[in-house]
Amino acid sequence: MAITVLRAGPESASQAVEPASPVARFGPDEPLAMDAGVALAPWQIAYQTEGTLNAARTNAVLVCHALTGDQHVTQRHPLTGKPGWWETLVGPGKPVDTERYFVICANVVGSCMGTTGPASINPATGRPYGLDFPLVTIRDMVRGQAMLLDRLGIPDLFLCIGGSMGGMQVLQWAASYPERVFAAMPIATGARHSAQNIAFHEVGRQAVMADPEWHAGRYLDVGSRPAKGLAVARMGAHITYLSEPALHRKFGRRFQDRDAPTFSFDADFQIESYLRHQGISFVERFDANAYLYLTRAMDYFDLAADHGGVLANAFRGTRTRFCVMSFTSDWLFPTADSRAIVHALNAAAAPVAFVEVESDKGHDAFLLDEPAMFAAARGFIQAAARERGL
Amino acid sequence: MAITVLRAGPESASQAVEPASPVARFGPDEPLAMDAGVALAPWQIAYQTEGTLNAARTNAVLVCHALTGDQHVTQRHPLTGKPGWWETLVGPGKPVDTERYFVICANVVGSCMGTTGPASINPATGRPYGLDFPLVTIRDMVRGQAMLLDRLGIPDLFLCIGGSMGGMQVLQWAASYPERVFAAMPIATGARHSAQNIAFHEVGRQAVMADPEWHAGRYLDVGSRPAKGLAVARMGAHITYLSEPALHRKFGRRFQDRDAPTFSFDADFQIESYLRHQGISFVERFDANAYLYLTRAMDYFDLAADHGGVLANAFRGTRTRFCVMSFTSDWLFPTADSRAIVHALNAAAAPVAFVEVESDKGHDAFLLDEPAMFAAARGFIQAAARERGL
Numbered sequence: 101m102a103i104t105v106l107r108a109g110p111e112s113a114s115q116a117v118e119p120a121s122p123v124a125r126f127g128p129d130e131p132l133a134m135d136a137g138v139a140l141a142p143w144q145i146a147y148q149t150e151g152t153l154n155a156a157r158t159n160a161v162l163v164c165h166a167l168t169g170d171q172h173v174t175q176r177h178p179l180t181g182k183p184g185w186w187e188t189l190v191g192p193g194k195p196v197d198t199e200r201y202f203v204i205c206a207n208v209v210g211s212c213m214g215t216t217g218p219a220s221i222n223p224a225t226g227r228p229y230g231l232d233f234p235l236v237t238i239r240d241m242v243r244g245q246a247m248l249l250d251r252l253g254i255p256d257l258f259l260c261i262g263g264s265m266g267g268m269q270v271l272q273w274a275a276s277y278p279e280r281v282f283a284a285m286p287i288a289t290g291a292r293h294s295a296q297n298i299a300f301h302e303v304g305r306q307a308v309m310a311d312p313e314w315h316a317g318r319y320l321d322v323g324s325r326p327a328k329g330l331a332v333a334r335m336g337a338h339i340t341y342l343s344e345p346a347l348h349r350k351f352g353r354r355f356q357d358r359d360a361p362t363f364s365f366d367a368d369f370q371i372e373s374y375l376r377h378q379g380i381s382f383v384e385r386f387d388a389n390a391y392l393y394l395t396r397a398m399d400y401f402d403l404a405a406d407h408g409g410v411l412a413n414a415f416r417g418t419r420t421r422f423c424v425m426s427f428t429s430d431w432l433f434p435t436a437d438s439r440a441i442v443h444a445l446n447a448a449a450a451p452v453a454f455v456e457v458e459s460d461k462g463h464d465a466f467l468l469d470e471p472a473m474f475a476a477a478r479g480f481i482q483a484a485a486r487e488r489g490l
Numbered sequence: 491m492a493i494t495v496l497r498a499g500p501e502s503a504s505q506a507v508e509p510a511s512p513v514a515r516f517g518p519d520e521p522l523a524m525d526a527g528v529a530l531a532p533w534q535i536a537y538q539t540e541g542t543l544n545a546a547r548t549n550a551v552l553v554c555h556a557l558t559g560d561q562h563v564t565q566r567h568p569l570t571g572k573p574g575w576w577e578t579l580v581g582p583g584k585p586v587d588t589e590r591y592f593v594i595c596a597n598v599v600g601s602c603m604g605t606t607g608p609a610s611i612n613p614a615t616g617r618p619y620g621l622d623f624p625l626v627t628i629r630d631m632v633r634g635q636a637m638l639l640d641r642l643g644i645p646d647l648f649l650c651i652g653g654s655m656g657g658m659q660v661l662q663w664a665a666s667y668p669e670r671v672f673a674a675m676p677i678a679t680g681a682r683h684s685a686q687n688i689a690f691h692e693v694g695r696q697a698v699m700a701d702p703e704w705h706a707g708r709y710l711d712v713g714s715r716p717a718k719g720l721a722v723a724r725m726g727a728h729i730t731y732l733s734e735p736a737l738h739r740k741f742g743r744r745f746q747d748r749d750a751p752t753f754s755f756d757a758d759f760q761i762e763s764y765l766r767h768q769g770i771s772f773v774e775r776f777d778a779n780a781y782l783y784l785t786r787a788m789d790y791f792d793l794a795a796d797h798g799g800v801l802a803n804a805f806r807g808t809r810t811r812f813c814v815m816s817f818t819s820d821w822l823f824p825t826a827d828s829r830a831i832v833h834a835l836n837a838a839a840a841p842v843a844f845v846e847v848e849s850d851k852g853h854d855a856f857l858l859d860e861p862a863m864f865a866a867a868r869g870f871i872q873a874a875a876r877e878r879g880l
Contacts, residue, residue: 136753235753295737295761296729302762303726305755306769307697310718328700336693336726339686344821347685353792361790363526363625365695365782369789371685372692379696392755399759400751402743431734431821 121146121171121214124251132244138234145248146214147206150174151198159490160254163205164262164269167394170213173205179385195477209244210236210394212387219387231317236393238401242272256280263287263466268401275414283484287425288466290437291411292402300340301395304333308388330388331379338378343429343462411444422452423480427465511536511561511604514641522634528624535638536604537596540564541588549880550644553595554652554659557784560603563595569775585867599634600626600784602777609777621707626783628791632662646670653677653856658791665804673874677815678856680827681801682792690730691785694723698778720778721769728768733819733852801834812842813870817855
């Protein structure tokens, strides 16, 4: 009745392997300056690209991934074998058209798909960092991406786009490097994490830390993994990515493989079986400490607080054009969060379009087949391309 | 940084002690017929009363408690020392006026405050039942309460009232024993548990079961307790009892004892510290297996399914008068759930009043100081008392 987690094979993400992605390496003299006050060095960032950079270097698109995403935006995932996570939006002929644009997606600092994070080897000890890795912020992620662009010889971005934690990075890009972002599209996100969202993250972290296999973060040293705790964390988080109407439509109160309750703690209901599967499959591809670090980075995100408590100050004088998008049934980042961004952009006199997409699919809608989202994205991007002369 | 759970003293609920409550004992010849197909015997039910039963025995009020509640509705809690859990609503001069009514509240079957449950001794083995205890349903709880009323010589109830899981019992009372319920007041509840609510419960159960100290439910045998897992379950559940606006008002993004983040996994935010406290204090007073059983009972509750799929059928021919109440910010049992009950009562031609209380306090509002709730309850109960000739 308790969930059983299969042991991961040697390809497990928690073993800090490097998937087959290009990697930009930064040596001891090229540290990443982190908000925690640490100069991280050496460090590396794994990325994927799709399409061709034009001669003028004006058609680069940076796709920013969400909490548990990675650089495989259009490539088959090396661990799960699944299609790229945003093939609905990015690809040949898609709104982010890889026949016209040069698309880059990099695994964020603190994650576990080839970029330096808590599962990476700490050169000072020769062992995985674990909790000795410095806390990561959204701004640190963006600094790392900017260093990657420098390395790739890309002066600025035609478009910076992402959903959820990816949307936070888009906002941070627009605030930190306004001159390097021609157009920005933050989707299903907020300029700060709400108390309720921090609360859900904290429960997930406590679930990981409550697992004795976590070993105070040193599980890789002892060849273990807090798989059960991480699965519980993922199950809880997954509920927040959906919506009550979507759950009702998809599962309702339907029983699993039978008509009546078993009067046991087996997965009687389809929703239980589905959630257990989500938990189990997640731990096969994700490092537990990376989950702690990245949820914390989202909790800490508060763009207004970084600008004297006034969100508009983050965007004053910007020439970036924005398209802000939310989904009606998203209760993790409700439309009110997007409206707050739009109001701040209005106050900063920035050009901004706002689209609230009618959908019952909850927060995850941004990853799914939402024609209204695609139409709005296509329109915004094509208009921006015309302005950019692409 | 991980939560630390103090060892419970010998008064711990998980040791299946009997708090100082009256207890009705039922012997081998007086089994409780359970929906799981088991005749539970011997068994017992712990309860508290307040006020005086009148000579005609027409002024009895049954208060039904919620998931983690107990019989101490107006008495100081024997483990926590806190005031009774519904002293806001029940007491001398209160809407449920103990100077006029004889109030009974019994710990439900499957719980851990003196009524038989999974922490009780299984007479077949001489050890605590653990998971050998039969699965419990809301109907089982109500059958047990009816047997208690028989024992106390109370033919019928003037009023049956409760919130959340207590409201489910109120609905079940009205459906199972319509002739024994003069007035019914289900608050912040639903006639069935939604897919999202089942999902949240399942995450909590998995958190308990993931704790190695759970020992497949036999932790009492080995002198242990799944305290960390139960604390995580409680933390997650607690979020669902509140509301985003209430969390924002109470905690916002305020830091704990400082102005800036610590860049650590300490409880930086006040909301984190609050949640950890909720988790830790809960495990001091509640049995983990009882938590599994009672959440499951709520998941299984589906009053329409028990009546040919038509909720109105549960109430046909009833002469009970109802007052159904919901709270605007309750997203665990949203107003739509209460409306479904009201529509069914309308279809069954039952007398029903419906009150949606404006509150930003979420599901927990029914336990808090909500003058509009008190006023509506007072009006409904006084009118019913006049009809009853009290």
